[in-house]
Amino acid sequence: MSTAQIITCRAAVAWGAGEPLLMEEVExxxxxxxxxxxxxxxxxxxxxxxxxxxxxxxxPRIFGHEASGIVESVGLEVTEFKEGDHVLTVFIGECMACGHCKSGKTNTCQVLGLERRGLMHSDQKTRFSIKGKPVYHYCAVSSFSEYTVVHSGCAVKVSPFAPLEKICLLSCGVAAGLGAVWNVADVSKGSTVVIFGLGTVGLSVAQAAKLRGASRIIGVDNNPQKSEYAKAFGVTEVVDPNSYKEPIAQVIKRITDGGADFSFECVGDTDMITTALQSCCDGWGLTVTLGVPKVKPEMSAHYGLFLSGRTLKGSLFGGWKPKSDLPSLVEKYVKKEIQIDDYITHNLPFDDINKAFNLMKEGKCLRCVIHMPR
Structure with missing residues (x-):
């Protein structure tokens, strides 16, 4: 039986769209x-x-979902975790019992899929409050808080020997990019890959494509600072769309002699999905979209792109089933088979969380890791 009590701690609370986060005492x-x-x-x-x-x-809302931590207490019926376990949080869970979890065809759990209303899966309530008023969750995690509550299906037990300050990146961005290449696209050796957007996700795509033996990995980004990181992750050449008068899809088709074998949209721009499709070759070109659009969620594409043999696939968390697959990714990192450290461009204390938002808005970082007080 759980004897846990209400905890009061600090959290970075968002009170309105685009407003600086405020450090608040939350229950x-x-x-x-x-x-x-x-x-x-x-x-x-x-x-x-x-x-x-x-x-x-x-x-008000507490954002954050890419996180690592230590189990402080467990609720009734929880048998998988105990106090002191090291865990990664995940924004899509794995109940391991629903039809989707058992199918082997998808990682989108029917019980613990994307949560968009800021409430817990189990009872549609929040676990945060300020002076009795509810504060809403984000992506079933809300990690911009010293303590958080998640469904046990939205956490993954990991080795206590893996550094929590590094592997937190595997709970979303890096894992998403690796999986899009290995699980969703199944990139083949010797193929040509084009990546739209060289942020953490795009560069994780590059790392995975390099490990698969892709012969040419083209990165598309208009931020010169991003291109500086690119070659360390396997990008063989960077194309800046602003340097060309012709549409970038035509540039890609020209320099690849007909189009890439695989293209990955990692920006979160639905117009870019169409561009990525146009950049693929006829017959077998495959486009994978990973980005989450902030505006204009609808996309359009000429039907001829598909009649010519191109395919468009969506990728959520790289196709990984979090409980089943993440421990092996952590092990790959520990064995130095994949890299994570180089994605971390900034380490910041919790009090500087707004600096992290500003750095990302200005395109001056890959990943800012925010460290909680010990």
Missing amino acids: VSPPQPMEIRIKVVSTSLCRSDLSAWESHAIF
Whole structure:
């Protein structure tokens, strides 16, 4: 039986779209059945946090979802975790019992899929409050708080020997890019890959494509600072769309003699999805979209692109089933088979969280890791 009590701690609360986060004293309820409460150790800022902060209407809210921590307490019926376990949080869960989880065909759990209303999966309530008034969750995690409560299906137990301040990146961005290449696209050796957007996700695509043996990895980005990082992750050449008078899809088709074998949209721009499709070759060209659009969620493309043999696939968290697959990714990092450290361009204390938002808005970082007080 759980004996956990309400905890009062600090959290970075968003009170309105685009407004600076404020450090507030929040009450964090005990974990309910099938939930765990986590002491957050490290959390990194993902672009989807930024996009949601700029555009969502649900406030007050605690953002953050890419995080690592230590289990502080467990609710009733939780058998998988105990106090002291090291965990990664995940924005899509794995109940391991629904039809989707059992199918082997998808990682979108029917019970613990994307949560958009800022409430817990189990009872549609929040676990945060300020002076009795609710504060809403984000992506079933809300890691911009010293303590958070998640459904036990939205956490993954990891080795206590893996550095929590590094592997937090595997709970979203880096894992998403690796999986898009290995699981969703199944990139082949010797192929040509084009990546639209050289942020953390795009550069994770590059790393995975390099490990698969792609012969040519073309990065498309108009931020010169991003291109500086690119070659360290396997990008063989960077194309700046602003340097050409012709549409970038035509540039890609010209320099690849007909189009890339695989293209990845990592920006979150639906117009860019069409561009990525146009950049693929006829017959077998495959486009994978990973980005989350902030505006204009609808896309359009000429049907002829598909009649000619191109394919468009969506990728959510790289196709990984979090509980089943993330521990092996952590192990790959520990064995130095994949890299994470170089994505971390800034390490910041929790009090400087607004600096992390500004750095990402200005395009001056890949990942800012925010460290909670010990």
